[in-house]
């Protein structure tokens with residue numbers, strides 16, 4: 001273990017606060033990691049706000065989590081929400097004969113005025129094998145249509161499926177506000193997304209030593225298209241990789257991004273805040 005690398009049992013220290021508050025564009029406050037229970041929502045929100053992360057998009061991407069998201073939004077003004085069926089959920093729901101009904105439930109939950117995101121939907125060819133491809137694509141198309149019908153932003157999960165994600169978005173006609181969550185493409189993919197008018201949301205992975213290609217991709221993204229997220233409890237930024245992630249750790253990611261983009265931290269913070277409100281509307 002490197003001197004600054006944390007183990008699962010460690011609780012990361014509070015980073016220095018950001019000079020201008022930003023939005024965590026994608027977190028799963030309902031999900032626990034390892035043996036520890038998920039942090040209480042009030043603690044997660046308060047701790048994040050103390051370091052300049054004063055707004056969070058809570059993503060519920062299975063039926064239970066989507067209901068949890070809607071149930072908790074109104075108690076926490078810092079939260080807006082997203083609902084969808086994660087691509088890795090979809091083959092199982094189809095096998096059980098419950099996919100159509102699950103879509104109907106997501107559509108009903110998405111009507112809540114503080115649900116501003118349809119997501120995360122998309123394609124995951126890493127965790128789902130070839131037998132799941134067709135139904136994932138069908139579900140992605142369904143979510144694209146829902147985002148357009150409701151006027152909400154779309155958040156895309158793309159794992160080892162870059163070409164098909166871009167193709168299906170183009171075929172369907174992407175929603176006006178489309179976000180590539182946890183962007184994982186290379187510089188060519190980033191260019192294609194910028195050209196198509198999409199937003200690119202970067203997670204703690206951009207701080208990893210091995211992520212040179214991802215940093216090269218970030219470097220060409222215009223400031224008015226860039227977003228930041230945790231994907232908490234996963235993808236904890238350096239120097240806390242290996243610990244449980246939470247919104248209060250985003251300052252590490254933001255500072256690393258400012259270096260890559262060659263802009264001052266306050267300049268990037270303003271852009272991240274403005275872009276988020278442009279995509280999701282006011283909190």
Ligand SMILES: [Zn+2]
Nearest residue numbers: 026059120231
């Ligand atoms: Zn996620």
